[in-house]
Amino acid sequence: MRILVTGGKGQLGAALQRASSAHEIRAPGHGDLDVTSAAAASEMIELFRPEIVIHAAAQTDTAAAERDPAAALAVNGEGTGNVARACAAAGVPIVYVSSNEVFDGEKGAPYDEGDAPHPINEYGRSKLAGEEAVQEAGGDFYIVRSSWLYGPGRTSFPEKIIERAQADGALRGVTDEIASPTWTVDLAAALLALASAGRFGVYHLAGEGSCSRQEWAEEVLRLAAIDVPVEPVHQADFGLPFRKPLDSTLANQRAAELGITLRPWREALAQHMRTPQIAELIAARAGRR
Numbered sequence: 001m002r003i004l005v006t007g008g009k010g011q012l013g014a015a016l017q018r019a020s021s022a023h024e025i026r027a028p029g030h031g032d033l034d035v036t037s038a039a040a041a042s043e044m045i046e047l048f049r050p051e052i053v054i055h056a057a058a059q060t061d062t063a064a065a066e067r068d069p070a071a072a073l074a075v076n077g078e079g080t081g082n083v084a085r086a087c088a089a090a091g092v093p094i095v096y097v098s099s100n101e102v103f104d105g106e107k108g109a110p111y112d113e114g115d116a117p118h119p120i121n122e123y124g125r126s127k128l129a130g131e132e133a134v135q136e137a138g139g140d141f142y143i144v145r146s147s148w149l150y151g152p153g154r155t156s157f158p159e160k161i162i163e164r165a166q167a168d169g170a171l172r173g174v175t176d177e178i179a180s181p182t183w184t185v186d187l188a189a190a191l192l193a194l195a196s197a198g199r200f201g202v203y204h205l206a207g208e209g210s211c212s213r214q215e216w217a218e219e220v221l222r223l224a225a226i227d228v229p230v231e232p233v234h235q236a237d238f239g240l241p242f243r244k245p246l247d248s249t250l251a252n253q254r255a256a257e258l259g260i261t262l263r264p265w266r267e268a269l270a271q272h273m274r275t276p277q278i279a280e281l282i283a284a285r286a287g288r289r
């Protein structure tokens with residue numbers, strides 16, 4: 001397949017490139033394709049003529065989105081609309097990567113694909129605006145919600161936990177934010193499988209099972225053999241001007257019907273912890289002792 005990936009230098013964009021050796025892929029970074037330009041999105045699609053576009057570009061900083069909702073909307077809502085309309089005009093299906101944060105987290109059970117979104121922060125609102133723009137563009141689409149991405153080539157949650165444990169010898173972990181850690185390696189493979197399936201619609205793809213941030217941090221430290229306690233705290237203890245959903249665990253029902261599932265989050269994390277970037281982090285810690 002000829003695949004165009006937006007946000008090619010982001011953590012998911014990079015994983016998609018690594019997973020796409022069987023495909024012809026172009027993955028421009030922000031500097032080469034700014035999705036806030038409708039003309040740039042159209043031109044890229046006309047030039048490369050992809051068979052599918054995986055739209056992974058986004059403004060993903062929740063705090064920044066809260067400070068400047070219009071800027072988040074410009075990228076995640078209007079920018080997504082630009083890409084989706086360019087795809088529709090060219091007759092190319094789009095895969096829009098959306099978020100668990102379109103849900104309010106109050107359901108008390110995992111969200112399935114048919115549940116009504118109700119975001120509670122500006123990032124979530126901007127991602128939902130992106131979903132609506134994709135649906136309104138008139139072309140074929142997959143909307144794929146995922147959660148808590150981490151993976152090779154980026155300092156994400158596991159690396160931050162290890163660094164913090166090394167620096168401070170103590171950690172605090174939030175117990176009232178629950179979702180599913182998702183390894184970008186697994187998500188990239190699942191997205192490519194789904195993109196080949198030709199069954200358009202809304203999907204949930206995230207690591208199987210769920211945990212709180214505190215449990216995730218504890219599992220990272222256990223696997224890294226770092227004996228630092230993670231004090232349970234609440235979101236409110238950090239005094240942030242926004243809330244994350246309490247439990248936005250995503251249930252994969254529709255992709256599972258196509259045989260596309262992700263492994264349990266603890267298994268994927270254990271494999272991530274064996275990657276060179278983690279081994280180097282832990283070795284650096286041992287060297288500083």
Ligand SMILES: NC(=O)c1ccc[n+]([C@@H]2O[C@H](COP(=O)([O-])OP(=O)(O)OC[C@H]3O[C@@H](n4cnc5c(N)ncnc54)[C@H](OP(=O)(O)O)[C@@H]3O)[C@@H](O)[C@H]2O)c1
Binds near residue numbers: 007009012036098127
């Ligand atoms: N990270 C998560 O936990 C998570 C969870 C659920 C869903 N998602 C969704 O998954 C997708 C991939 O996320 P990720 O973790 O890979 O995010 P990421 O690492 O922040 O990558 C996003 C990329 O988009 C680029 N970008 C920002 N504004 C752009 C613009 N106007 N035009 C083109 N590119 C732009 C960024 O470039 P610059 O950095 O140079 O601006 C960055 O390289 C996003 O749609 C995100 O909303 C993420």
